[in-house]
Amino acid sequence: xxxxxxxxxxxxxxxxxxxxxxxGQAYMDAYVTDFDSPAKLDEHTNLENLILEHEYVVFxxxxxxxxxxxDESFKFSIPGQYxxxxxxxSVHRWFMGEKLNRPVTDEEAIRGWYRDVYHPVIMxxxxxxxxxxxxxxxxxxxxxxxxxxRWYLAExxxxxxxxxxxxxxxxxxxxxxxxxxxxxxxxxxIKRKLFGAQD
Numbered sequence: 001x002x003x004x005x006x007x008x009x010x011x012x013x014x015x016x017x018x019x020x021x022x023x024g025q026a027y028m029d030a031y032v033t034d035f036d037s038p039a040k041l042d043e044h045t046n047l048e049n050l051i052l053e054h055e056y057v058v059f060x061x062x063x064x065x066x067x068x069x070x071d072e073s074f075k076f077s078i079p080g081q082y083x084x085x086x087x088x089x090s091v092h093r094w095f096m097g098e099k100l101n102r103p104v105t106d107e108e109a110i111r112g113w114y115r116d117v118y119h120p121v122i123m124x125x126x127x128x129x130x131x132x133x134x135x136x137x138x139x140x141x142x143x144x145x146x147x148x149x150r151w152y153l154a155e156x157x158x159x160x161x162x163x164x165x166x167x168x169x170x171x172x173x174x175x176x177x178x179x180x181x182x183x184x185x186x187x188x189x190i191k192r193k194l195f196g197a198q199d
Contacts, residue, residue: 002035002051009035009047011080051079062086063110074140084144089113121146124167133175146170 002009010017011033020028035054056075059082060066065074076082093109104112121143125131130142150166161169 001030001032002047003032004035004047004050007047008032009051011051048079052076055079055082058082059085063089064107065110065114068107068111069114073138075138076140076144077136077138078141081141081144085140088117088147092117117147118143120163121167124164128167128171130167130171133171142170145174149173 001013002011013030016028035051052075059074063086065072074085089109092113093104096104096109096112122139125139125142125146131137131139134142146163146167149170150161150163153161153166153169
């Protein structure tokens with residue numbers, strides 16, 4: 001959870017909170033991150049947007065992507081996703097080190113991840129005009145969902161899956177023009193694959 005002043009905002013675990021409330025549970029354990037905001041908060045403040053902006057600033061400070069690629073946006077529309085991007089960069093750094101047989105600098109890892117992982121997915125999203133199928137989402141949202149979808153497809157099919165195939169399959173499965181069209185349904189599908197949860 002985020003704590004902003006005396007208010008709490010659930011970053012991850014909304015379903016657990018709602019179940020606890022239904023059961024009349026008064027307390028539950030949580031990881032709490034204090035969020036200091038210079039802005040004055042009132043009933044008109046959009047906490048989700050505030051948190052998204054804060055997370056984005058922290059992510060850019062950690063990666064420097066805005067300096068390396070000033071014309072690109074790496075924004076999410078849902079809080080709590082930037083840690084996954086940092087994990088992707090970390091994994092890519094490890095593979096680069098194995099391939100090059102030497103330590104890889106922060107800049108090399110970040111630029112390598114952008115060049116070899118992130119940018120090819122974004123190019124496929126643009127090539128097939130995928131954003132038209134997911135209104136109110138960002139390219140970075142789609143990047144993360146497609147990368148995760150590609151992994152699950154490869155597990156199911158027991159073979160490598162190209163970025164383009166994963167992109168098109170994801171769009172067919174989760175486009176707003178299909179029955180499974182909302183982000184909540186996408187996240188439920190990912191949750192089932194990860195944890196076998198039936199939410």
